Amino acid sequence: MSKEQRQISKSDKDIESSGTKERFTRSGFILAAIGSSVGLGNMWKFPYITGLYGGAAFFLLFTICLLLIGLPVLIAEMTIGRGGRGSPATSLIRLSGQRIWGSFGVLSIAGAFFIMSFYAVVAGWTLHYAVISFGGAIREGVDVEATFNHFIGGFLPVLWQFVVMLVTGWIVIRGASGIEKFNKVLIPALVLILLFLMVRVLMLPGAGAGVEFFLRPDFSKLSNESVLVALGHAFFSLSLGMGTMMTYGAYVDREQSLGAATLAVGGGDLLYALLAGLIIFPTTFAYGIEPGQGPGLAFVALPAAFSAMPLGWLFGGLFFILLAIAALTSCVSLLEVPIAFAIDRWGWGRNKATVITSALCFLVGVPSAISVGGAVNGLHWGPRSFFDWTDFIASNIILPLGGLVVTIFVGYVWKNVAQQAGLTAGWFMLWLFILRFVAPILILLVFLHSSGLLSFG
Template sequence: MVATTKTQEAAGRDGWSSRSGFILAAIGAAVGLGNLVRFPAEAAANGGGAFVLFYIFCIALIGLPVLLSETLIGRHGQASATRSVERMAAESGASKAWTGLAGLGVLSAFMILAFYCVIGGWVLYYVGIFVGDLFTSGVTGGALAGMSASDIESIFPTLLEQGGMMSILDAVFVAITLYFVARGVSGGIEKASVVLMPAFFLLLIGITVYGAFTGAFTETLAFLFSFDFTRLTGPVMLAAVGQAFFSLSLGVAGMITYGSYVARDVNLAKTSTTIALADTSVALIAGLCIFPIVLAAGLSSEGGMGLMFATLPHSFQSMPAGSVIGLAFFVMVGFAALTSSVSLMEVPTAWAVDRFGFARPIAAGTVAALALILGVASAYSFNALNDFHPLGFIPLFAGENLFTALDSVTAKLFMPIGALLTTIFVGWIAERRMIDAENGLRGGLDRFWFFLVRWLCPAALAAILIVGIFPDILGT
């Protein structure tokens, strides 16, 4: 009965028109601000090449197995994340309560969408600044001519004080995201990814090549890839595990949802490997893109939002054609942010379509409106609502405003728990015949992958969760 219902529902369901469309959309979902800012800074601060090697090791042995686990659940279920898990659980004779792992992912995706679109609004603001600067400074001039270093670095703090401006920018970014999600999988999400991701890669490579000739490229290679294994301590290795996990956007039911639109003739193991390789390549190239510019200007390489919204704009000032490069950089970041926000909105949208029978435009519009309300509140948490600490009664989140609380709850709790439950479900609960039929692995690889999902991945995800809750446990 379950199989019949599933076949009937899948027959009229939208999906990816091609394997390449799915891969580009999934890469777009995975590639985000964490790849462009967090990874290069983590690598530079934690042993350079030694950290990079261990990170790649973690991608292969932890990130990729979890990615494949999420994707195969979706492809088997051919429905929203919660219903896909429900179907696999029913066919395995397991409790319906396992749908909670996907429900937690749906909630995480919605919460991240709310504050992620605020960040997307920040990117739009800087795109506007550099568009205006291009007309002022010209194509060959440095960026932000006539402004002092303190003036440039004050742009971002000044923006954070303007709740109204950030709310407008947030609304614009939500509206752009809604446009693509409301148009469907093949007609909206896939078309956006097919255009935006190649453009993103062209801009990334172009700026990297520019930095190699005009920036401190040799110093960057030494900065990022010098091997210092003495710095590869327990906390550093755990940081690499966490970066591998968060870099692939696991634990938010995104890959379960995207996997549900994949045709039966697509080999999930091969496509998941391609997605992981592309995501890792972006992280590595991002370091070669950003740090030649920063180091050539003699500025701090400290990561975080300050690197993107304060340090880099200052770096573009002294560069030839800095206004053009600055504009290209923030357009590139905007593309990455948009493809990620589209995937985040798609998760609760697909859930609402399945759960309530809404038409896709109504479901997407409802999700967008709710995300905008929460996003506006989080935008004001930097100014008018700065003293509002929604989870202040919990020591782990004491002192955090709404924006940072949304980030912390999802990153420290919901995402690791969701991914941990996913590995337990796939490794121990779901029937092995279904897993083997979906994963696309043959020979000894399927047994090795199954071992990783059963043992190594849960242990690593449990460690991420424990350190997230008890950050001082390793002396970090």
């Protein structure tokens, strides 16, 4: 080890004393991690890809990918955070003794920052639609597609984006305790709304066909591509590669079982995906809607269905409250990543770091807010808008590379990982084998596929 490495590298005791003093309780950490993984993708992307690749057959494949790849990488990120007691960049430097790994950590931080910049835009849409749904603006006879296009084609999304940043900053500025209290209220509320909406839509005429479509396996639709799609969704649904779980891991007590916490997060993610499917498919089949991927499902097709229901304003409003909760819990974890970095890197207080980071994230997100509906010309390049390009680069390039860095670091670089992981010898050897020889290859394939460099005809 060089002189510089010896100066950077610290013992576990030194890291514990010099690292962040923010702490979650055990239940608070699990709920915060679940809140991070519960997002908008499971509500509008997961039903689409499930229907495309064989219903329950794909759900089974997704579950296998979650268990074999998603959860091992999740434990790795949490372990790095708890071992390094800092932001992703700080933790990687402390645990390796090499500054170059800090640069790789910055990659994940950049991913979280840019995802937050456009994610706040869509979160703002959910709040706007919750307000207008409860207000009765989405009702039978209203052209819901024209309503949506009019909304995103103006500047009102910028205002709602600002509201999201304000709410998220207000929560994060309180540190781990504020994040924990927020998730302890919002996650149970999310589950109750999910169950309530599921019961309601299962009572719709024709809902049974949607349930059958979702839960009946069609293994003939599984393919090489479906495996990579399942892997990619398992990876992204757990918020991996964007530094959130490393950041949250830094707030975990040494006594916390990361294995048990990981199983709880994975179980929560699967339950959310299952309940989302049992809401989306019965609704789409009952009203003859195509469960297409993307915002069109949530903001056009489903509002049309809710407007045709008795008390549709109530169920539509609850649906968008559900989406808003899912979005805000993810926003909190995303914003915490660059804030933790600013506190570590520049020694800022949490108040200063939160205000400056939130403001910058808002400004970077404004072009996304006004590019989707064409409020301002010149924000499209090729087939994608500014919003789409930001999403594509962050989600399909930065995040897989961030996940690849985690597997290589834990599998080959970090020497004292066994002490921090807290796994029994047998589970540790299996976990290390997956991180060294299985996960890197599969993550690389997911990266090649999601970036468009690998296709199956």
